[in-house]
Amino acid sequence: MVKMKPDDIGVILATDCGSTTTKAILIEKRDGEYRLIVRGEAPTTVEAPFEDVTMGVLNAIAEVEELSGRRLLDEKGKIISPADGEAGSDVYISTSSAGGGLQMMVAGVVRSMTAESAERAALGAGAIVMDVIASNDKRLPHQQIERIRHLRPDMILLSGGIDGGTTTHVVEIAELISAADPKPRLGTGYRLPIIYAGNVKATEPVMDTLAEKVDLKTVENIRPVLERENLGPAREEIHNLFMEHVMAQAPGYRKLMTWTDAPIMPTPGAVGLIIKTIADIEGIEAVGVDIGGATTDVFSVFRPGGTREGIFNRTVSANLGMSYSVSNVFAEATLPNVMRWTPFEMDERDLRNRVKNKMIRPTTIPQSMEELVYEQSIAREALRLAFVQHKSFATVLKGVQQQRTIADAFEQKASGETLVNMMTLDILVGSGGVLSHAPRRNQAALMLIDGFLPEGVTRLAVDSIFMMPQLGVLTQVQPQAATEVFNKDCLIHLGCCIAPAGETKKPGTILDYEITLSGGKVESGSLEYGRMKLIKLGLDEQGLPLKAKARLKPHKGFDIGRGRGDDVEAELSGGVVGIILDGRGRPLALPEDKKTRISKLKDWMTELEVYPEGALDR
Amino acid sequence: MGHAYTPGLKVTDKILLTKKRILPLKGEVIVNKGDRVKPDDVVARTMLPGTVEPMNVANILGIPPEDIEDAMLKKHGDDVEEGELIALSKSFFIFKSKCFAKIGGKIESISHVTGQVLLRGDPIPVTVKAYIEGEVVDVYENEGVAVSSWGSFVQGIFGIGGETHGAIKVVVPDNKTVLTENEINADCKGMVIVGGSLVTSDAIKKAASVGATGIVVGGFDDKDLREFLGYDIGVAITGSEEIGITLIVTEGFGQINMAQKTFDLLKSKEGQLACINGATQIRAGVIRPELIIPFGGDVHAKIEAADYREQGLNIGTPVRVIRHPYFGQLGKVTNLPPQLTELESGSRARILEVEFDDGIKAIVPRANVEMLES
Numbered sequence: 001m002v003k004m005k006p007d008d009i010g011v012i013l014a015t016d017c018g019s020t021t022t023k024a025i026l027i028e029k030r031d032g033e034y035r036l037i038v039r040g041e042a043p044t045t046v047e048a049p050f051e052d053v054t055m056g057v058l059n060a061i062a063e064v065e066e067l068s069g070r071r072l073l074d075e076k077g078k079i080i081s082p083a084d085g086e087a088g089s090d091v092y093i094s095t096s097s098a099g100g101g102l103q104m105m106v107a108g109v110v111r112s113m114t115a116e117s118a119e120r121a122a123l124g125a126g127a128i129v130m131d132v133i134a135s136n137d138k139r140l141p142h143q144q145i146e147r148i149r150h151l152r153p154d155m156i157l158l159s160g161g162i163d164g165g166t167t168t169h170v171v172e173i174a175e176l177i178s179a180a181d182p183k184p185r186l187g188t189g190y191r192l193p194i195i196y197a198g199n200v201k202a203t204e205p206v207m208d209t210l211a212e213k214v215d216l217k218t219v220e221n222i223r224p225v226l227e228r229e230n231l232g233p234a235r236e237e238i239h240n241l242f243m244e245h246v247m248a249q250a251p252g253y254r255k256l257m258t259w260t261d262a263p264i265m266p267t268p269g270a271v272g273l274i275i276k277t278i279a280d281i282e283g284i285e286a287v288g289v290d291i292g293g294a295t296t297d298v299f300s301v302f303r304p305g306g307t308r309e310g311i312f313n314r315t316v317s318a319n320l321g322m323s324y325s326v327s328n329v330f331a332e333a334t335l336p337n338v339m340r341w342t343p344f345e346m347d348e349r350d351l352r353n354r355v356k357n358k359m360i361r362p363t364t365i366p367q368s369m370e371e372l373v374y375e376q377s378i379a380r381e382a383l384r385l386a387f388v389q390h391k392s393f394a395t396v397l398k399g400v401q402q403q404r405t406i407a408d409a410f411e412q413k414a415s416g417e418t419l420v421n422m423m424t425l426d427i428l429v430g431s432g433g434v435l436s437h438a439p440r441r442n443q444a445a446l447m448l449i450d451g452f453l454p455e456g457v458t459r460l461a462v463d464s465i466f467m468m469p470q471l472g473v474l475t476q477v478q479p480q481a482a483t484e485v486f487n488k489d490c491l492i493h494l495g496c497c498i499a500p501a502g503e504t505k506k507p508g509t510i511l512d513y514e515i516t517l518s519g520g521k522v523e524s525g526s527l528e529y530g531r532m533k534l535i536k537l538g539l540d541e542q543g544l545p546l547k548a549k550a551r552l553k554p555h556k557g558f559d560i561g562r563g564r565g566d567d568v569e570a571e572l573s574g575g576v577v578g579i580i581l582d583g584r585g586r587p588l589a590l591p592e593d594k595k596t597r598i599s600k601l602k603d604w605m606t607e608l609e610v611y612p613e614g615a616l617d618r
Numbered sequence: 619m620g621h622a623y624t625p626g627l628k629v630t631d632k633i634l635l636t637k638k639r640i641l642p643l644k645g646e647v648i649v650n651k652g653d654r655v656k657p658d659d660v661v662a663r664t665m666l667p668g669t670v671e672p673m674n675v676a677n678i679l680g681i682p683p684e685d686i687e688d689a690m691l692k693k694h695g696d697d698v699e700e701g702e703l704i705a706l707s708k709s710f711f712i713f714k715s716k717c718f719a720k721i722g723g724k725i726e727s728i729s730h731v732t733g734q735v736l737l738r739g740d741p742i743p744v745t746v747k748a749y750i751e752g753e754v755v756d757v758y759e760n761e762g763v764a765v766s767s768w769g770s771f772v773q774g775i776f777g778i779g780g781e782t783h784g785a786i787k788v789v790v791p792d793n794k795t796v797l798t799e800n801e802i803n804a805d806c807k808g809m810v811i812v813g814g815s816l817v818t819s820d821a822i823k824k825a826a827s828v829g830a831t832g833i834v835v836g837g838f839d840d841k842d843l844r845e846f847l848g849y850d851i852g853v854a855i856t857g858s859e860e861i862g863i864t865l866i867v868t869e870g871f872g873q874i875n876m877a878q879k880t881f882d883l884l885k886s887k888e889g890q891l892a893c894i895n896g897a898t899q900i901r902a903g904v905i906r907p908e909l910i911i912p913f914g915g916d917v918h919a920k921i922e923a924a925d926y927r928e929q930g931l932n933i934g935t936p937v938r939v940i941r942h943p944y945f946g947q948l949g950k951v952t953n954l955p956p957q958l959t960e961l962e963s964g965s966r967a968r969i970l971e972v973e974f975d976d977g978i979k980a981i982v983p984r985a986n987v988e989m990l991e992s
Contacts, residue, residue, distance in 0.1 A: 172734055176672065324900055352871075356843075357870045360898075364983075440964060
């Protein structure tokens, strides 16, 4: 553990051990502020023939040494600590998703209540949830037993019942688990860890049922009363077991664990932590997305009713990704939905084959403009589908009886309503190859807008080199360093999007705007329905967004944050793209007619300078 | 990152292969070290625990769970037959509630908390076959064996269907010809059919209907695959499809000539036994489909093993482009500039210069080629 006072920490070394690449970053305090100095990477060495994760870590650190000129390893290959002049670091921390990350199964009594709370706890801790077993999941008990037997999770989280409620159902689930006698994924010398976080009254019978077969841990109930979730203790236990069992089984991790000054965290858990920390410090609502080759993670912090403590949610869309899972995006989204973002026609047979060829050769990259454009069309659909899943999961607690007023009854508010509110969302952060490495930042901005359809005024950013995981762990050691580096070095500020919500059948103006830019220059005008506009507003010398003041006057039937037709005064943030005015309305309806749609797509892409001039002429 | 290219798929005339044949659970190995085995020979077997059928006896009898022990006619560990009376409610009235076993097996547990009784069905036998013809070179006690053989080996890029075998039958004149239903007849029964650049959906159906065990071909259309399977493959984890035939694609999706070397090798082995597996998994720990043509030879004489090494890209390395716009074209590397270069898409990547077989030169990202064995 870190022995130094946070203020005395001057040099921080952090790594993220991914399934293919280990990334190292070096952060130093210079002139009173923490900044990223360099980044290095090396192939991960978890699998044969190396089977020792520390080799990849040392290689990545060696690259950091080379690039920074700071000596970090001694003659024996040990990290020099604490920092002394031009050598060593004060803190070393790490995250890991190597070896398939943390894979869990969760179980509860009612699918939409305790089982969902358990799923939320597991996802929030950074796990991949392989299956959710519940008394009412529509499978017969023998089918559930078969499923549990076939899955080989790293651990199981079992919940069920409120404290003092009926014990029968949760014990029944425990009996099913006992009958299946599940085995852990890694290693054979230990029993599968199961965390029980259910009705306290059922603890004893659950222990009687399971204790002989598994390594049973008991924590506070995840849902002590219907109206409240208590995810903290379960999440903490998941992290402990991740360290004790999963990490300890992976090659080289026992050694790595002795090197770090804070517990190794699962990568997605750390990403969630940094997003939650930033959102809470700034008191804002945030959505983060990490679109990878196989999966897409969505993180959100919303504060319904302006609550001080934001509600954090994470979802993993296991088979939505841009390489291994690209064909599945195509299958789930369907061809017409992918093609609606493509500003030219493509032959279906040819397109299908290209997508499958990407699936079987996932490391290839788009060489031609045509390849880039259709890949970005698929990315829009992957983002959209992942966000649909997130919205249906990030909800207020289901099954809770709500006190209703007459107004609520008219609004048809229901229990289980989504927490996601695109109108109040402050910032949308994207990461993952297709967004972070898009040849033009304008492409990333438009993919984020099309995939998430923000409403009102929303800041847009991308993670430059995917260092959110390392910064997540850093929040536990030196939060100031984590937030400073996040804002100044991690994020590439794209700008903001202004999108009036509403629809109309008539063409014409939907918004009047008057934007006073940082130099005092005033940009004013009106936004037509179905049009997009780009106003340049960049970054200051520090790389932070320039600010502008805006008066936004939506026309009748359109809302920019205060209600239909109501004016809004807002502060706008600039970025490498600028201010994007999106007049396409919400919900977004693209023209049905193919020719009109292609022509519209070309207009929008041209206005936003998404592709080089003439690149879409075919 | 050093490896910005895809190593090519292995296609080799002679190699010493070893296949581990392991049970899913511990069991019994029924061959000995040094035994010769054929593909269908069982090398190990075990019993999987039977399926579990939970029955809430307390609910069925209408009694509180804590009274269940008294009502049970069978106790923990007892054998039961399907339909056998296992519990009876005690009552002062004439009508007593009865509970009959849903399946035959053993009483695994009786819960006085939930009133649930778990019946464990009879164990399910599982066997592991040798898959290839060869010699048992290792025995892992209670787990399985390793079978070794010299053989020719062809790695495919994608496949469907599991392990099978049959004699090789080449039904097209060259590696460019499309394999249609016309080339398939009753003689293909039990055979592994070799096609050229593409196989049609109708040809796969006909091959399956005449009883061919497998098809090996350059490419096939995703649209046809979807039609044949009845669903779209979303993630490349295959091998468990029950379609009556195993299909291996050596080059990719679409019409692509089978690599000449692969076609020539298969043609030269016509009539010989081929053991094939379509199982594909494109994730960490990648699994590619394979075709093995086992032949004799001393499996302990490792000195003869073909020297297969994955080498880096060099000037003159033969490569195949694996992405548009030059997808499927073959050529030789002519230059390997170290610096990042801007592509038409605007991305900056490490590239190589290639001269295709027709003499045309092009620039291709290194990530978009795979090396061919020279």
